[in-house]
Amino acid sequence: GNSVTQMEGPVTLSEEAFLTINCTYTATGYPSLFWYVQYPGEGLQLLLKATKADDKGSNKGFEATYRKETTSFHLEKGSVQVSDSAVYFCALPDGSGNTGKLIFGQGTTLQVKP
């Protein structure tokens, strides 16, 4: 089945710093890739997605490019804010047919200090 690996956190940055959270995957074919964000005490929200190779997903200043050559989908933001403090999950379908199941990375905690 498919799998995903995220860089371990926590990541601590100062406000306006550049953010990169690494995500690599193994998969059959070219499945959609997702980044979800979880704010403290809340469920997950879809942050961005890419549905095919070389696509760039973007939302709220965050970007991630689907790179098939390196099997990566790294999350980036040019200037983080305190409000970006959250846990970020990379995800992709589990690959076992049309079940809709997603495989999540272990999550990376981002803490942004003023």
Place this chain on the structure above:
Amino acid sequence: GAVVSQHPSWVICKSGTSVKIECRSLDFQATTMFWYRQFPKQSLMLMATSNEGSKATYEQGVEKDKFLINHASLTLSTLTVTSAHPEDSSFYICSGRTSGTQQYFGPGTRLTVT
């Protein structure tokens, strides 16, 4: 659009009692709903997949007699934790999907068993 609600948002129950958590898709019909469990500072663990009108499919290691899942309609799924014990204390998150791989997540329910 694509809003999922959960009720209650938090619940405290005594050991040995049962508690029901509702998951509703408010503005779409969820042909499939998923139930996850999340321990502090960890990723989501898929517990089961439920399709409307059929029995839920449980992941390996999840006790189906303890975690009863009902998906009676396209907008409602329930998770009942039977004879709850302190080790069942956790954050339970549901999600719904219509087709494809994107899931829409509820805000989660914090269960504490005393």
